[in-house]
Amino acid sequence: MPKRLEPEPLPRRDFLSLAGLTLTGLAGIGATMGGIRLLKPYVLPERSNRFTIGLPGEFPVGTERILPERNVVVRSTPAGVAVVSLVCTHLGCIVASTDEGFDCPCHGSRFTGEGDVVKGPAPRPLRWLEVWLAPDGKLVVDGGSEVSPGTFFGV
C-alpha cells in the first residue's frame, strides 16, 4: 500500500487523463500512418516496365523507329542500340517527333534528337533506358531503369 502522507506528485485523475490522451494520440498517429500505407500500393498494377522489342536484326544500323505501344524511340547506330522514352519529363505528355527533335504538345517543351531540353519547362532531358540482350536473343528494354544520355548498348 502506498503511503498517503506524501503528496502525490501527479494527481491520479490528471495522470489518467494524460495517459488516455497520449494513447489516443498514439493510436491516431498509427491509424493515420496505416491509412497512408494502405493508399500506397505494394504491387503496381501496370504491365511490366520491362519489354522485348525484337531481335537485333530488326534494327539495322541507321534505324530510328518509334514504338507507339511503348512510347519509346529505338535508335541503332554503329556504337550500338539506344532506347529513349518519349514521355515528357515535365508533366508526362507524349512528345511528337519533328525534324529538329521532339516537341511536347502540352506545355511547349522542345528537345533535341538526343533528348536534351532546348526550350520550355521540362526539368530534365528525355530518359534514356537500359537495354540488354535476353538469352533468347531478343532485345529487352527496362523502362524503370534510366541510363545517362548518350549510352549505346553494343549488341
Added chain:
Amino acid sequence: MAEVNPTIRTRLESVGRDLIDSIFRHGKPVTDRSRSQAVFTNLFLHLHPTRTHVRTLRPTTTLGLGTISFSLFVVLTVTGVLLMLYFKPSVELAYDSVKDIHYVVPLGRIMRNVHRWAAHLMVAAVFLHMFRVFYSAAYAKPREFNWLVGLALLVLTLALSFTGYLLPWDQLAYWAITIGANIAGSPSELTDALGITKWFDPGGLQKEILLGSQSVGGEALIRFYTLHVIVLPLVLSALIGVHFWRIRKDGGLARPGGTPTHAGKGASPEGTPASSPGEEPTKTYGLMCIVRDRRPATNLDPADTVPSWPYLLRAEVLIFLATFVACLALGLAFDAPLKELANPGIPENPAKAPWYFLGLQEIVSYSAFVGGLIVPAVTVLGLALVPYIDRDTTGTGTYFTSHRGRKWTLITLALAAVLAVVAVAVPVNIGWIRDWYPDASQLIVIAVNPGSLLMLAYAGWSLLVLRLTRSKRMAALALFTCFVVGFVILTYVGMELRGPNWDFFWSKADWPVH
C-alpha cells in the same frame, strides 16, 4: 356521389388536424410569433434566424452568391446520384457507360449536361462569393473562422470538379488528369535538381497515392470515383453545415457598424453588450438570449428586422428556382463534351485543363513545381491569413470599405493587369532563361520564372500599399485585387490565346492545321 357521414368527416378532420399539429406544433404562420416558431421548431429551417435584418435581404448585399453555390450543390447531388446508377467506374466500361448515359438512357443526356454545367457554375459561383465576401470585408472579426471554412469549401469544390473530370475516360479527361497527377509529383523536379530523389521522393509518393499506380489507369479511376461520389461530398456537406451555422453564431451577415443581433452578439470587437450597461432590461426574454456573459438584447429595436418566414425563405426559394432554371436551360442548349476514348499514346494537342485551372496551367508551363504547387499553396495560405493580419473591423459590410479603398482597388486593378500582361508577353516575345542561357542550372529555371516573379511583384505591391496608406485593409484589398486580376488574365490567356504546343496565338483561326 354518396353523402359522407358528417361524424366520420369530423373525425377525419380532427385526426388530420392532430397529425399536422403533432408535426408542426404551432398554428399557421400568420402572426410574427407563429412565423418565428415555424422557423425555430423546424429542423430544416432552424439554421435560419427567426428574424432577418432588412439589409440582408437587399440583393446587392450578397448578390445571392452563397445561396446560388448551395443550390448548385443540390443540383449536383441529385443529378450526380442519378448518373451513378448508370456510370461504371472501370477502364473498359466507363467511356461506353457515359456514351450510354448520353445517347441511350432516358433523360440521361439532360442529367449529364446539367451536372456538367452546374459543376462549372458552382466553381464560378464559389469564386464570386469569395470575391463578394472579401470586398465587403466580411472576413473581419468575428467571422475569421468562417472565412477559413469558406476557403476549405473552395478547395473542396475545386477538388470535386477535378476528380469528376476523369470519369468520362475520354481524351480530355485522361490527359488533364495525367497532367494534374504529374503536378502532384512535381516536387521531384526539385529533388531531381538536388539529386536526392533516390532517397527522398515526396513527389513520387503523392503521385502514387493519388493514382494508386505510376500512371493514370483503372486504379486512378476508382480512386477518383470514390473521392468524387462519397469522400469529398461528405466532407463538403459537413463543412457547408458548419459554414451556415457559423453565419448565425457570428452574428448574421456583416453589416456596417456591426449591428447587434437578437442574441446580443454584436460584431464590435470589444464585445460591447447589446444594451448599454446602465439600463435594466425592461422586457422579458428567454434563456436562449443569455449567452457568453453578454446581456440580452432586450432593448434592441426590432424595427429593422423582418420575420425570416416568409421574407428570407421566399428570397432563397427564388434564387434556388432561378439557379435550377439556368442549369436546365444551359443543359438543354449545350451538350457536355465527350471526346474520343482515352488513348495513352497520343496526347490532346493542346491538352487543356478545365478553365479554372488554365491560369495555373499558364504558369505551370514555366515550372510544374512552382506553378502547380508553390503558387497555389502560397495563394491559399495568404488568403487564409488575411483575416488574422488585417484585424481592422471598420468598413465591414461596405464594399471596398471606403472611398479610399475603392481608389486603391482601382489603382491596383490597373497595375496588376499590366504586370500580368508583362508576365505573359515577355516569355512569349523574347523568351526566358533557357532561351538565353541554355545551360542554366535547373534550380534557377525552377525558382526564377514569370509565375514566381509575378507573385513576388504582387506581394511587393501590397507591402508598398501598406507603407503608403499605413492601413492593413488597403494592403489586403491590393493583394486580393492582384490575385483576382492575375487569375482572370492568366485564365483568359490559357483559354483563348494558347494553341497547339502551348504556343501563343492571337486567334484560334491562326492555329496550324494538322
